[in-house]
Amino acid sequence: MTSAQSSDDLLAANLARWEEQVDIHVGSDFYRVKEFLEGESSLDPIVLGEIGDVRGRRLLHLQCHFGLDTLSLARLGAEVTGLDFSPKAIAAAETLARDAGINARFICARVDEARAKAGTGYDVVFSSWGALMWLPDLAVWARNIAACLAPGGMFYLAEGHPITWTFEDESDRIEDNFRIVRSYFLEGPQQWENAHDYAEPDVKLAHFKSNEWQHTLAEVVSALAEAGLRIEFLHEHDRLPWPAVPGMVRVDEHYFMAPEGAPAMPLSYSVKARKA
Numbered sequence: 001m002t003s004a005q006s007s008d009d010l011l012a013a014n015l016a017r018w019e020e021q022v023d024i025h026v027g028s029d030f031y032r033v034k035e036f037l038e039g040e041s042s043l044d045p046i047v048l049g050e051i052g053d054v055r056g057r058r059l060l061h062l063q064c065h066f067g068l069d070t071l072s073l074a075r076l077g078a079e080v081t082g083l084d085f086s087p088k089a090i091a092a093a094e095t096l097a098r099d100a101g102i103n104a105r106f107i108c109a110r111v112d113e114a115r116a117k118a119g120t121g122y123d124v125v126f127s128s129w130g131a132l133m134w135l136p137d138l139a140v141w142a143r144n145i146a147a148c149l150a151p152g153g154m155f156y157l158a159e160g161h162p163i164t165w166t167f168e169d170e171s172d173r174i175e176d177n178f179r180i181v182r183s184y185f186l187e188g189p190q191q192w193e194n195a196h197d198y199a200e201p202d203v204k205l206a207h208f209k210s211n212e213w214q215h216t217l218a219e220v221v222s223a224l225a226e227a228g229l230r231i232e233f234l235h236e237h238d239r240l241p242w243p244a245v246p247g248m249v250r251v252d253e254h255y256f257m258a259p260e261g262a263p264a265m266p267l268s269y270s271v272k273a274r275k276a
């Protein structure tokens with residue numbers, strides 16, 4: 001990062017990319033909006049099996065994208081608020097809520113503004129899949145979560161495992177992938193130039209630059225603990241909703257796993273934590 005690139009500049013580049021991706025994602029097979037409107041839940045078995053009963057709970061979804069998971073949580077009975085920094089994502093979420101006939105509130109704000117813009121007193125704060133790498137400062141993230149939660153409130157996170165960042169992903173030989181070739185411990189933003197959209201591989205994005213932060217598992221758990229949350233569990237899983245490493249194989253409608261013969265590795269993790 002050059003000194004001219006403030007955290008605001010880095011997030012602005014990310015925002016431009018996310019703004020471009022919204023319409024692409026709403027129309028993609030990856031997000032299954034048609035199936036959602038027909039009544040299908042966008043939530044996967046890991047989340048559904050771990051989050052617990054959210055009926056009647058005030059729930060805040062951080063980085064809600066265009067609201068699919070937020071609205072699926074509303075269908076489980078939660079009173080939902082979704083927050084995302086992309087105006088296009090928030091507009092698409094509001095349209096989707098109207099089309100699905102679901103009552104929901106959406107707020108356009110950055111995660112570091114969550115307490116100020118979304119308020120406090122939530123029973124549940126929720127975040128999942130592909131969220132944390134966009135955040136420069138997990139201490140600020142965790143403090144906002146703690147401030148938004150009511151006493152006794154619960155935070156739930158399901159996320160890609162940081163170990164997946166370390167694997168070879170440029171080899172033509174699938175058997176070379178899942179070899180560790182990059183450092184697990186990396187300071188500062190990783191600046192990527194990649195026109196590939198994870199949901200629509202044939203699309204070439206005009207906004208091909210992104211800034212991402214490689215937060216370790218220890219950083220995530222420590223940030224939550226230091227913000228005053230008590231960790232109830234940290235689980236590691238052998239599957240992930242997207243093929244983070246070339247050669248991963250689809251095992252069902254929700255997940256990809258390492259191919260047969262690759263060493264068993266955690267590919268995702270989930271955390272539940274509670275405010276005292």
Ligand SMILES: C[S@@+](CC[C@H](N)C(=O)[O-])C[C@H]1O[C@@H](n2cnc3c(N)ncnc32)[C@H](O)[C@@H]1O
Binds near residue numbers: 110
């Ligand atoms: C992969 S998506 C969210 C994951 C969600 N499970 C999904 O797939 O729909 C990441 C979201 O984070 C949002 N985002 C990125 N940086 C953000 C920030 N600093 N504050 C708020 N939202 C942010 C993006 O706009 C995007 O909608």
